[in-house]
Amino acid sequence: MNNNKLYVRLFVCLILGLFASCIEKAITKDSFSSSTSVSDQVYPMLDTENSRWFFFSSASRPFGMTNLSPDTEIDGAWGSGYRYKTDTVKGFSHIHAWQMSGVSVMPVTISAANQKTIYEDFYSKFNHQTEKISPGYHYVELDRYQIKSELTSSTRVGFHQYTFPKGSNPAILFNLNTMLGPCENFDGELTKNTNRELSGKVVMKPTHRRPKPVTVFFKVTLSTDIVSIDQDKKTGNYLVNLTNPNHSEVLMKVGISYTSVENANHNLQEEIPHWDFEEVVFQSQKEWNGLLGRIKVEGGTETDRRRFYTDLWHALQGRRIISDANGAYPDNTGDEFRVGQLPLDDSGKPKFNHYNSDSFWGAQWTINTLWGLVYPEIKEEFVHSLLQYQKDGGLIPRGPSGGNYTYVMTGSSSTPFIVSAIQEGLITEDLESIYQALKKNHMVGGIMEKAGYEHSTSYGGGFKYYVENGYVPYPIPEGEFGGHQEGAGLTMEYAYQDWTLAQLAKKLGHRNDYNYFMKRSENFKNVYDQSTGWMRPKNVKGEWYENFDPYQHRVGFVEANSAQATWFVPHDLPGLATLMGGNEEAVEKLNKQFDEANKMGFTAGTSHDVEEHPEYRKIPINYGNQPSIQTAYIFNKLGRPDLTQYWARMVVEKTFSGLSPSTGYNGDEDQGLMGSLAVLMKMGLFQMNGGVDDDPVYQIGSPVFDKISITLNPEYYSNATFSIASIDNSEENLYVDSVMLNDQPLQGYEIRHSQITAGGKLTLQMSNNPKMSFEVEKAQIK
Missing domain, CATH: 2.70.98.10 (Beta-galactosidase; Chain A, domain 5)
Structure with missing residues (x-):
């Protein structure tokens, strides 16, 4: 130039x-x-x-x-x-x-x-x-x-x-x-x-x-x-x-x-x-x-729109291609390095790209939904890449780097990602072999056994205790073998991931496996302490952790405290509410946590490296890290959509608004996870269980824009547009008074994947009057 x-x-x-x-x-x-x-x-x-x-x-x-x-x-x-x-x-x-x-x-x-x-x-x-x-x-x-x-x-x-x-x-x-x-x-x-x-x-x-x-x-x-x-x-x-x-x-x-x-x-x-x-x-x-x-937003301020596209931009980067234009890629999963070759199509081009990727830990509430709906071709590619690692190294990874496993974070976080792609119809072939590969990760010899970065042993994940006793003890009796060996948190994560695998087992007709993994998915109940009303670590003898403080950070819970992690039951929130005494009691408890978190801006400081600072680590809801980013939408599942609409708007306003070098995600963005979350909350669409239902369900929240239009990929879905119109939307009119799909009343505050991908128009009549499903004493909005 x-x-x-x-x-x-x-x-x-x-x-x-x-x-x-x-x-x-x-x-x-x-x-x-x-x-x-x-x-x-x-x-x-x-x-x-x-x-x-x-x-x-x-x-x-x-x-x-x-x-x-x-x-x-x-x-x-x-x-x-x-x-x-x-x-x-x-x-x-x-x-x-x-x-x-x-x-x-x-x-x-x-x-x-x-x-x-x-x-x-x-x-x-x-x-x-x-x-x-x-x-x-x-x-x-x-x-x-x-x-x-x-x-x-x-x-x-x-x-x-x-x-x-x-x-x-x-x-x-x-x-x-x-x-x-x-x-x-x-x-x-x-x-x-x-x-x-x-x-x-x-x-x-x-x-x-x-x-x-x-x-x-x-x-x-x-x-x-x-x-x-x-x-x-x-x-x-x-x-x-x-x-x-x-x-x-x-x-x-x-x-x-x-x-x-x-x-x-x-x-x-x-x-x-x-x-x-x-x-x-x-x-x-x-x-x-x-x-x-592919997403067009109308309304809001210029800053709102610019921040939305900045969030969307972050959702489409960070995880990097490692394969060449001809499909050659580095395979470091074996004892010796080798150059692998991706399968080619009839024109001689690779059928997909191979990727370097941070963990899918927390992806069930973020890129699972956004990629699956708006960028299905990207989600399909990532699934094929994860399966290529399995073909080379024997395990589906949860975060590969340099063509090899890193065992970053915990559990089998790729399971809900892959199962949701199958339920969305993005992956349709070799489902039985995919199921068997996923199942391996959930059994002895699989990735669920390994704690974070546990490369040479399989003790840190406490898996044998989870299978035999129904929970992972804290501390692990064998000692320290990796990062993130917080037993109560691991128990809850494994239980959710087992539930997601059970949905695929059901789809493929594996009734015994379905019953087995559904039974394991109830293990979260084993770390719920009725006397305190919180999830609480247990030692190997089954004794509750002494001097328990639900606001103490990373004591039995992965990158969280008990107050945040107690709500990590996305697959069975009614079951969690029952443990707490019912929906009303659960709503009241969570609403109080949001009141307190609101005073701190819903995050543990402005960056991930200060989460353990005494001033920040006791926050009861943290939207700066993955373990509790679903909490605003829990109210929807417990009969109080008005509280979901209110608190989701407050979180967006305080956590995911503005344009500044000094702030943005207030924690750990993790290669598109928080960017995706911000996009979904601003669109008013969320999937509580990671989108692993047969015909996945989206919860409806409170969109911040007057109109949102999604151009659907015609190679996967209808050659159409799905739009969300929020009538009379404003800062005050944040409540959804009524829901119409293609000019027909839609019951409740949920919509199916097939209804969205067929194209059409979702119309939300907004008002400043909360529409409660039941009254909760002491849980009124401030």
Whole structure:
């Protein structure tokens, strides 16, 4: 891009006031001007003061293998990557994934003063005022070198455009041996192939979570000639000296692969065979617009709409593709590394992509629903990817990284994800073999036995006690073998996941299995203490945990306290209410918790790393982490939809509203989970049990917009639109007075998956008058 075009873009962005999220394509692409581009609504800076390595994304495609962006902090998985308050760029790296990082580069100018120090002294200040970011694009000026840097990408290729000062000596530093986010990069190699081509590799050191090393291979092509390559003996890193073209502009493409340099080159040639930077930016914006534009919202404030699309954007990133364009992928599940091959269709293209992914822990209330309804093709792909791990390594993972198991978090969290895909009709073949693979995870030798990051043993999950005694003790008598060995919480999680597997057993006619897993799904009752009214840990002798405090964090409960975790019975809320004395007593108890949590903004501080702070950890409902994010919709299931409507609105207002680098998700966003939750709550659709019913059920809440339109994918559902119209909607009129589906009264506050996917219109008459199903003394809305 020449300087005139650059200045035009920056000027237009400033005029439009789209700070930190503007990219003007109307100059050359009339059909996607900023006035019609949904992607321009996204605010990428959200929560970047609290972000972690994989949280921030800019020059990236949806789920892209390449996720190119500037790094301002590079040490550790937490507090790293792009951190808004750090004003120093320390490199542009191509991989920001769960437990993975790699290929960090930095454009520099070389002078007599810095040519001997550049390998260790190369950071540059930058200014947010001149920075421009939108999905698929990042512009930043490196003040130290006066280099204008622009980044974009395809799925597997990073595309750089650097405008160097005229008369300077341009170079690019390849920091292949460095600490980079969650892991150290080492054994970096860079080779000159031709005057304009380089190839190389770098190894990611194992982490506590990812137990094996991973190699990333890359191929580099440049638009200008390479003068020389120098390697520093101390750091082992490389400086690529370039000729300075007359127009002072250098383009660089970096294709990456986890299998070979040859496949990195294939990815590069397949995805960006040309040198048109503008075209790649446009195609990236077009891809984002296509996905984000499937949901159209009307009404609310401009900030409300921008925040909605920012939440939706987060729901479509973080979990990263690891397979090449030809279907090759890294398989680290065995004793020896191997290159696997995904099945190909008749045209020779992979039938699906393979993924790197954080845990599906909490996905039953988030991406299960959003992906299944709006992005069924993505959900289907992820199911096939999880099943590919099972074919290679014998177990369906709950969070794979680097082509291997990490055993992140707990239980068999992939079970409700896969079962819901089957119930939605997205997966229709080989159901018996899928069932048997899922069942294996719920039995001896399966993944349910393992606590978090328990790689070499199977004691930390307390599974044998769960099967024999009906609960997991706290503490585990055998000792510490992994993370998250909190027995009461594990018991409740296993019980829910057993129930979800039972639904598939029923569908396939496995009556004995159905009865067996349904019986196990009642194990939550074994950790309910009638004397206190809370779920409570037990030791191996069956004795209740002494000096019990339901607000004490992580004592028997995974990333939660008892007050939060007591409500984790999404499969049998009537049964839980019975334990508490009935629906009215349960509603009163939960409503009091919401009253208290409201005073603290419904979250344990503004970031995940402060949850255990004494000031925050006693919160009774925490919408900053997964264990209690379903609680507002529990009222619906207990006969008080008005309280669901009220508290869901309050949670959205205090937890998932606004646009600021200082806040956004107030906890652990976890690769789309909280973004998805925010989207669903604002749409007023929620699935309490994870969508694993035969024809899944959605609970209706209180939408924040006047109208929401979902364009259904015709390859999976009807070639139609489903809309939600909230008549007389306002901050005061947050209650649903009546429900109509296609102009016919709909009983209750639930709607079936088949009713939505057939297309049509849901009409909600809103009012300021709560419509109660029964009166609850002392549970009136404040």
